[in-house]
Amino acid sequence: MIKRDWDIIVVGGGPAGTVFARYAAEKGLSVLVLEKDREIGLPVRCGEGVSMRGLEAFTPVNPRWICRKISAVNFYAPDGTLVDLDFKMEGAILDRCVFDRDLADLAAQAGARIYTHANVTDLILDDQVVRGVVVRYRHEDVKLSARLVIAADGVESRIARKAGIKTAVTPENMDSCVQVTAHGLDMNPDALSFYMKREYAPGGYVWVFPKSETSANVGLGISGNFTHKISPYKSLMKFLADTFPNASWSSLVAGGVPTDKTLDRITANGLMVVGDAARMVNPLSGGGIHAAMKAGKLAADTAVEALKQNDVSEEFLKRYAKAWHEEAGKNHEGLYRLKEVVNKLTDEDLDKLGHKMVAIPKEKRSLTRIFKAVAWNNPRLIMDVARAFSGI
Amino acid sequence: MIHIDHDLCDVCGTCVGVCPVDCISMSDTTLNIDDDLCIQCNFCIQVCPMEALKEETDD
Numbered sequence: 475m476i477k478r479d480w481d482i483i484v485v486g487g488g489p490a491g492t493v494f495a496r497y498a499a500e501k502g503l504s505v506l507v508l509e510k511d512r513e514i515g516l517p518v519r520c521g522e523g524v525s526m527r528g529l530e531a532f533t534p535v536n537p538r539w540i541c542r543k544i545s546a547v548n549f550y551a552p553d554g555t556l557v558d559l560d561f562k563m564e565g566a567i568l569d570r571c572v573f574d575r576d577l578a579d580l581a582a583q584a585g586a587r588i589y590t591h592a593n594v595t596d597l598i599l600d601d602q603v604v605r606g607v608v609v610r611y612r613h614e615d616v617k618l619s620a621r622l623v624i625a626a627d628g629v630e631s632r633i634a635r636k637a638g639i640k641t642a643v644t645p646e647n648m649d650s651c652v653q654v655t656a657h658g659l660d661m662n663p664d665a666l667s668f669y670m671k672r673e674y675a676p677g678g679y680v681w682v683f684p685k686s687e688t689s690a691n692v693g694l695g696i697s698g699n700f701t702h703k704i705s706p707y708k709s710l711m712k713f714l715a716d717t718f719p720n721a722s723w724s725s726l727v728a729g730g731v732p733t734d735k736t737l738d739r740i741t742a743n744g745l746m747v748v749g750d751a752a753r754m755v756n757p758l759s760g761g762g763i764h765a766a767m768k769a770g771k772l773a774a775d776t777a778v779e780a781l782k783q784n785d786v787s788e789e790f791l792k793r794y795a796k797a798w799h800e801e802a803g804k805n806h807e808g809l810y811r812l813k814e815v816v817n818k819l820t821d822e823d824l825d826k827l828g829h830k831m832v833a834i835p836k837e838k839r840s841l842t843r844i845f846k847a848v849a850w851n852n853p854r855l856i857m858d859v860a861r862a863f864s865g866i
Numbered sequence: 867m868i869h870i871d872h873d874l875c876d877v878c879g880t881c882v883g884v885c886p887v888d889c890i891s892m893s894d895t896t897l898n899i900d901d902d903l904c905i906q907c908n909f910c911i912q913v914c915p916m917e918a919l920k921e922e923t924d925d
């Protein structure tokens with residue numbers, strides 16, 4: 475049976491939860507991770523693209539996590555114009571099943587306990603302070619107590635709501651995604667490819683992230699604002715038929731990416747919210763692995779102090795919110811504004827952008843130069859981009 | 867009422883993340899909507915990537 479009393483209970487066994495658990499357990503705290511799914515790491519609802527630098531910040535990188543190193547970025551404008559950019563940083567496509575499991579393994583090695591098939595259904599509150607969780611485990615609703623609870627429950631983000639934090643995002647800030655892992659592809663296997671055509675992915679984009687010479691994660695995200703016009707599933711099928719007519723796939727998954735601003739409140743008495751649950755995804759790119767790990771680390775730093783001083787009040791835990799805003803919050807808000815601008819671009823705007831970009835010699839292609847070049851002919855855009863960048 | 871087509875649903879949680887009244891619950895294998903709490907805003911239908919949700923009118 476699961477032990478009843480813990481220093482910390484973590485809800486969710488994704489990167490945010492397991493990175494948190496590792497850091498907290500290393501400091502000698504008793505940490506329990508509860509994961510509702512049958513196994514950690516599956517299903518993989520992710521394009522698996524990361525920058526190496528982002529990973530290395532948290533853990534020595536095990537080569538078995540990396541499917542493929544990436545050295546270039548290819549943007550396809552709606553009319554097919556290819557804009558290739560050298561990747562300034564080293565990129566990688568992960569094997570997230572192995573990666574997520576190894577993060578769990580590192581947490582376990584540090585002393586954390588992990589249970590799967592353990593669905594947390596409620597929080598235990600006492601005088602507006604979170605004191606534990608109710609977990610559905612093998613047909614039973616089990617009450618567990620903890621000095622601190624971590625909501626690392628991903629896009630659904632139900633746990634924090636039970637402590638009074640509003641986590642629901644509006645459809646315009648939810649990217650509705652479908653992805654296949656496709657095989658037999660004729661593509662550039664060293665590049666992240668992005669297809670910007672609005673016909674396929676309004677308010678988002680199509681990605682092709684290579685996992686081998688001939689296979690890739692091929693997916694798309696459509697802002698909930700546009701899904702009444704086009705269904706993500708049907709749109710991906712159309713993209714595949716148009717672009718890779720001979721492809722087969724070994725997996726098909728759905729998923730949601732919250733591309734909202736980070737929640738105003740990411741703490742309550744006895745509770746901290748981390749990763750996708752706190753809406754920390756990069757709102758422009760939709761990448762969230764790095765942010766989830768960062769949040770896990772920052773929350774663990776505060777958790778260790780809070781338990782040492784025996785103070786889990788929201789007032790104390792706000793140190794974590796402050797650390798997040800100092801390290802990532804400002805940048806995040808700038809990216810959110812930029813997302814709003816980019817979403818407004820039409821196919822014609824994007825084509826023009828593409829033509830301007832290819833006219834710039836490759837070694838000189840940088841985002842700033844590109845925006846300058848486009849803005850020359852498009853006063854509306856220059857205003858919007860200036861607005862978007864003003865906060866960065 | 868919102869009808870869930872369980873054959874199409876991938877239990878991905880996207881709909882849960884937009885439900886303003888938190889009336890959608892999930893296990894590892896299935897989705898459930900509490901009709902008594904649902905306010906019929908249809909946000910869930912709007913964001914479902916798999917077309918698994920439909921509005922059902924009682925007749």
Ligand SMILES: Cc1cc2nc3c(=O)[nH]c(=O)nc-3n(C[C@H](O)[C@H](O)[C@H](O)COP(=O)(O)OP(=O)(O)OC[C@H]3O[C@@H](n4cnc5c(N)ncnc54)[C@H](O)[C@@H]3O)c2cc1C
Nearest residue numbers: 486488489490510521522523594628729749750761762763
């Ligand atoms: C289609 C798609 C493509 C993406 N591509 C990329 C990409 O290329 N690069 C990138 O950086 N990011 C990408 N992301 C985003 C990235 O996957 C997430 O940001 C990242 O997984 C967030 O980590 P997390 O730990 O916060 O949440 P998650 O990894 O979602 O983990 C949350 C965990 O909590 C569990 N859980 C939820 N509720 C409960 C409960 N009540 N009880 C117990 N357990 C619970 C869930 O089962 C889940 O395992 C993509 C997302 C999607 C949907």
Ligand code: SF4
Nearest residue numbers: 875876878879881914
């Ligand atoms: S969004 Fe659609 S596929 Fe995902 S859990 Fe909800 S109903 Fe199922």
Ligand code: SF4
Nearest residue numbers: 885904905907908910
């Ligand atoms: S219609 Fe609105 S309230 Fe009802 S389940 Fe869907 S999102 Fe929730």
